[in-house]
Amino acid sequence: MLSEKLKYIFDQFQHSAEFSSFKELASGHINDTYLIKTTKKPFFVLQRINHGVFKNVPELIENKVAISNHIKQKLQHLSPKKQKRQILTFLNTKSNASYFKGVEDDYWNLMQFIHKSVTFEQVESEDIAYEGGKLLGQFLTLTSDFDASTLSEVIPNFHDMSFRYREFEEALSKTSEDKLLKAQTSIQIVQDLKIEMHILQTLKESGEIKLRVTHNDTKISNVLFDKKHKGLCLIDTDTVMPGIVHYDFGDAIRTICNSAAEDEANLALVTFNMSYYKAYKKGFLQEMKQSLTPLELQYLPLGAKTMIFIIGLRFLTDFLNGDIYYKTKYPEHNLDRAKNQFKLLQSFTDQMGVDGFRV
Ligand code: GN1
Ligand code: MG
Numbered sequence: 001m002l003s004e005k006l007k008y009i010f011d012q013f014q015h016s017a018e019f020s021s022f023k024e025l026a027s028g029h030i031n032d033t034y035l036i037k038t039t040k041k042p043f044f045v046l047q048r049i050n051h052g053v054f055k056n057v058p059e060l061i062e063n064k065v066a067i068s069n070h071i072k073q074k075l076q077h078l079s080p081k082k083q084k085r086q087i088l089t090f091l092n093t094k095s096n097a098s099y100f101k102g103v104e105d106d107y108w109n110l111m112q113f114i115h116k117s118v119t120f121e122q123v124e125s126e127d128i129a130y131e132g133g134k135l136l137g138q139f140l141t142l143t144s145d146f147d148a149s150t151l152s153e154v155i156p157n158f159h160d161m162s163f164r165y166r167e168f169e170e171a172l173s174k175t176s177e178d179k180l181l182k183a184q185t186s187i188q189i190v191q192d193l194k195i196e197m198h199i200l201q202t203l204k205e206s207g208e209i210k211l212r213v214t215h216n217d218t219k220i221s222n223v224l225f226d227k228k229h230k231g232l233c234l235i236d237t238d239t240v241m242p243g244i245v246h247y248d249f250g251d252a253i254r255t256i257c258n259s260a261a262e263d264e265a266n267l268a269l270v271t272f273n274m275s276y277y278k279a280y281k282k283g284f285l286q287e288m289k290q291s292l293t294p295l296e297l298q299y300l301p302l303g304a305k306t307m308i309f310i311i312g313l314r315f316l317t318d319f320l321n322g323d324i325y326y327k328t329k330y331p332e333h334n335l336d337r338a339k340n341q342f343k344l345l346q347s348f349t350d351q352m353g354v355d356g357f358r359v
Contacts, residue, residue, distance in 0.1 A: 137287025246303025
């Protein structure tokens with residue numbers, strides 16, 4: 001039984017808590033995540049890291065712990081209570097490893113649950129967008145003096161556009177006629193935007209936009225808020241790696257400004273909410289403006305466009321590949337996700353106008 005298995009794994013970690021029950025936290029597309037309730041608070045979050053996606057789990061956990069420790073040092077002035085709510089705390093196993101390896105080649109990681117917190121799958125107000133922006137700005141500021149080159153690239157080429165195009169082109173050449181037909185419009189969009197979608201990568205490769213620590217999965221459901229909807233911390237730091245600021249800015253926008261869920265199939269419901277964009281950007285710049293170069297600042301809108309696009313491209317590629325990467329609930333789930341992102345992109349570009357992206 002799953003409950004017994006989770007209790008067993010939970011008990012391999014260093015704590016004196018007693019397992020009472022569990023609840024699956026099903027919002028992620030890659031890992032399996034469980035809230036572990038104990039007889040006495042705090043609760044915990046137990047996560048099975050998807051080893052197919054994350055090839056080197058020890059390095060992934062090293063990254064996460066190093067970033068948490070760095071933030072902890074920076075936030076030493078806060079009360080212990082506040083620190084517990086704003087910094088992720090990972091636990092070691094009884095044999096002092098940072099993860100537990102099960103017999104089925106399954107890798108587990110445990111952290112403390114942050115009580116009295118909430119997350120949003122979708123944004124409900126400008127205030128939440130603003131708070132989300134502030135929190136991301138704080139994360140990037142707190143980690144700005146961390147040497148990004150010491151982080152492992154847990155998923156190589158994660159936001160690399162040429163790599164994602166290569167994967168897409170390979171999928172195109174191997175997929176079925178039926179899938180090609182169903183995805184025709186989306187495929188055309190991808191082909192049309194190829195040059196523009198490489199602009200940021202070129203600036204990154206030339207060194208004109210510098211590498212820093214980035215979170216790389218800043219969707220709004222990865223932002224933890226307190227009950228009054230003030231930002232607490234970013235969660236899901238699995239993909240913390242060297243990157244450019246546009247990755248994090250754009251990936252957050254992608255979810256914050258979508259008037260519908262990421263997989264809403266009725267595209268009439270999918271529009272880009274410009275007032276949330278402005279609120280988010282305001283919060284973000286309040287924390288970040290001093291440390292952004294003029295070039296980084298000018299390219300933020302294109303960062304948003306590029307990140308909406310790249311996630312759409314990845315969903316589309318996975319559809320063409322027969323759903324081998326993301327968890328899906330029905331056969332065309334990935335295609336619906338891709339179409340959704342491309343509709344969002346269209347709505348964003350319509351509202352920004354051509355000049356909105358010009359620098
Ligand atoms: C995946 O599993 P989750 O929800 O944390 C993906 C992100 C995508 C996101 C789309 C390692 O994140 O890159 O933006 O789905 N993570 C990985 O919702 O591929
Ligand atoms: Mg993630």
